Amino acid sequence: MPGDSASGATLHTIVAVMSFLACLTLGAVLTLSRLAADWTEGLSGSVTVQLLPSPQISPEDQMKEALRLVQQWPGIFAAKPLGRAEAEKLLEPWLGEGNVIGDLPVPQLIEVTLTPGKPVELEGLGKALADGVPGAHLDDHKRWNEELASFAASSEAVGWAVLLLIGVATLAIVIYATQAGLQAHREIVEVVHMIGARDVFIASEFQRHFLWLGLRGGLIGLTLAIATLLGSSFFVDSREAPVGAQYMPQFVTAPQHYIWLFFVPVVIGLIAMYTARFTVLRVLGRMP
Amino acid sequence: MVRFENVGMRYGLGPEILRDVSFTLEPGSFHLLTGPSGAGKTSLLKLIYLAERPSRGAIWMFDREIATTPREELPALRRRIGVVFQDFRLLDHLTVFENVALPRRVMNELESSYRAEVEELLSWVGLGNRLNAKPATLSGGEKQRVAIARAVVAKPELLLADEPTGNVDPDIGGRIMRLFIELNKLGTSVLIATHDQRIMERVPAQRLFRLAEGRLTTANAADAVLAEAKRA
């Protein structure tokens, strides 16, 4: 019913900005939680067997024995010895390229992949290795794993808290903006009331208007947020990969997450709509 | 049609604006409401068009006692009343046509059912060529005629007009009065609040309600006083 005015433009802007912030936060939190799940899953999907040089056994026998033990253990998907070159590569980040001294007794490594979704008795395997093969040691990445998982969990929790705050702020601002917008239309409410309109007629005119206003503003914010998310992922992709960059390409909002973002304008539209309805009915309720 | 019995009214906790107001409007009647500025003419009209509640006394509208009528039934009563507000109260974002059509729209009528009537009414008040103008672009007299057209578009049984000739020259004032008299002949009860001397001269004294210091003196009341005096 009320036309678009200067206050309408301001309202659109406010709603669009809040929608933008909410979409960005939601996108970031969803990505973060996926990342956390990936990390935890990716790490718990594999363990490593270290074979330290031992005077009691030759390196060849040590490898053979350990492989046999690991391969027959229930729940193990694959066990692959890492060659010396690969082992050196793994050490590079710590020792620097070319600094791995040739005759340094480098431990041999076996990369063990677990069958996904199958519980493995890792503690038993560790014990069997320690008992059966001198110098063998099972590293289940437990500490690293737990630290990462707790880091992921806490950053996810912070993300949800920020999302909650942004959500509450969006709610408050959309309600406030809707009420302010209605204040400008108070004269309309009064006149139409005195002409003989029923409360629900007046309320439905306003709630339709504010539903569209919320949806439009929300969609503008969503569009900007998607552009920002796509832009930042493009930026990450095109960078020279620094240390840890293997995780960075994942910091891209997954397609299924974009679907969740579409709920933001819808929710904003509904909030604006119900606020308008509630406010109009309350204002009318004070009139005879 | 309208009956007030010992009605008093105040805004909030303020002083009583109207005191012991009693009168009756019969169907098809024509009355003027006069009195100095601030006497409470607009306030009395607000009570009639159900925009304010009395602080005491009883009001009957179309044989319904207002205080005991459920709120949901008041819109139906308001639709039987047309109001020309003192300050017009046109909606600025709507065109002249939409403003006049508003009372029909709020009754959930389709535009096709009132389009021709609204256009006819607007050409009758001399605004047939301003259908799509916004109120802001109209002169005071033109706004007044839009307000009058809106008040009568739903064929009300009772027409209330608050200073309808306040903003116009005597010529247009005369035309507006002829319009009201015309509507009254067609069966609409009319109550006009005014302190326009020229209008008062055109109306017989028994049709004059005078409001002063919150009290109303009516021809009926004067008659009643007379009758009482005779009996005594």
Ligand SMILES: Nc1ncnc2c1ncn2[C@@H]1O[C@H](COP(=O)(O)OP(=O)(O)OP(=O)(O)O)[C@@H](O)[C@H]1O
């Ligand atoms: N909304 C309001 N709140 C408080 N007081 C009001 C309100 N409207 C009017 N009044 C007071 O009520 C009294 C009567 O006002 P009202 O508008 O009914 O007078 P009026 O006879 O219509 O005057 P005028 O001829 O100038 O239009 C005035 O003293 C005014 O100050």
Ligand SMILES: [Mg+2]
């Ligand atoms: Mg007045």
